[in-house]
Amino acid sequence: RLPYPPGPKPWPVLGNVTDVRANEFWLAATDWAKEHGEIVYLHIAGQGLVFLNSIRVATELMDKRGAIYSDRAPLVMAGELCGAGDMVAFTRYGPVSRRQRRLMSLGLSKASIPAYHPLIASSTRPFLRNVLASPDDFVGAVRRYAGGLNLNVVYGLEVTRNDDPYLMKVEGATDLLANHITSGGGIWAVDILPFLKHLPDWLPGAGFKRKAAIWKKEIFESVDFPYNAVKANIATGTAVPSFCSTLLQQPDGLSELDEFDVKWTANSMYAASMDTTITTAQHFLLAMLAYPEHLKRAQAEIDSALGSGPGRLPTFEDRPMLPFVEAVFAETMRWAVPVPLALPHRLTEDDVFEGKLIPKGSLIFANVWAMLRDPEVYPEPDVFNPERFLEKVDDATARLRDPRGYVFGFGRRKCPGAHLVESSVWLLFAAMLATLDISPAVDAEGHPRHPVPVFDNSVFRTPNPFGVTLRPRSEQARRLIEDDT
Ligand code: HEM
8 A cells, every 4th residue: 555645643543633723724734845745645533635735746636637636525514504515616526517617617718808898997996986985994895896896797787886785695695605604614513424414403403404594595595686687687688798698698598407507607706706806905905015115116107108197097908018017916916825725626536646645535735825935936935026027037937937827726626717807806906006095004193003914714815904094196096086987
């Protein structure tokens, strides 16, 4: 029998239960990488956890051997009892996940994104207005921006108010998923002891089943409500082009199965886009606060391309003229690492790599944090330095160093929203750089309070709320934000 990859020493039976931590798990994983190498194995009561700590091994295994590295963990509570099992991020690898991925690659392929550019551009000004209206609620403004954009791109539903009923419904379900159903990494007692799902609902210890029944209803409603609205709009001839309307109006029509896939695939994108976009935007602010010289340089570049003040809001056509803004975007992705261990894939067969056995059923984590903090590839990796992406290098090196090749995960479960993010988050940053003065919050005596970010999450690298002052950077910028034309 071949040995497993090395890793921290386990206890008998319970394995590495004492090594696993809930906060910033990627830091522990990266310490193990330093000690044990590119592939680290540990187990918790027999459940294998494998960390792939370099671009090389993640590509070799998750990309090249995707046929066996693309399942997700079976989650009884989230998937079965709460009804989220058909959401793309939770679907087991097989016909359903392949059909869902095909639909997403149709609607969110690189080629399909320019069609959404007008929509993305028209969401920018309302976002900036929301920031100015509630400067202490930046997260709320990004949430509203990403949520509104999502409902528009996916369902063709335009959100004009914060209490829009579709927004409220999908937000409610997203909150349930993030803060209740999967808040502890998605693992409940019933996931470890599946027979618990057969407990009668009324038993005192079966509170989780009663909760799950309520949450399932909420989740199903959030799937049906916007979807039925698109169908009604198609029926009355008022549907605007969107992910759903395009797929639903295919000339050959759709089977019941296709409809089921479209409906669940559409719904999956909302929750998947929320924490990730918010986290990325928060890191952008943290970077601009910590490195004001890069903020100034990006603003000077925008002024020189668009006219000072700036002369107008940036557009996608301006992108080639803004290489420093481009570098800020890439460096933010690298520095932020919004999902540092990506989402675990489940290995469906025993595998052997470089003389080590990786057992079937292991959960495989791509340690994106370790990859993007590798000093060999990114010298002084903790420093936010957009210049690293301005250096002239050959195409192969540029591709290898581009963080966007890794922050979206690997293989057949790689983020299907990556091309949308490439446009929507770039314009979000460009618009903020163009119009906002980003400076530290001040205390009662007027002294600046530089934020020290705190992370207490195990999946997303979302900082706890921090203070920041956001103001228009000029009268001209204020007018651009407020102007309706
Ligand atoms: C900055 C923004 C984003 C980042 C950093 C990000 C990152 C990720 C990562 C790391 C994964 C896991 C990949 C893996 O398992 O290997 C993922 C999955 C996913 N993302 Fe994103 N994402 C972002 C935005 C979005 C957006 C805007 C959408 C939808 C429009 C989206 C839809 C999804 C879906 C549906 C999955 C599950 C894919 C599957 O399981 O097959 N994401 N994302």
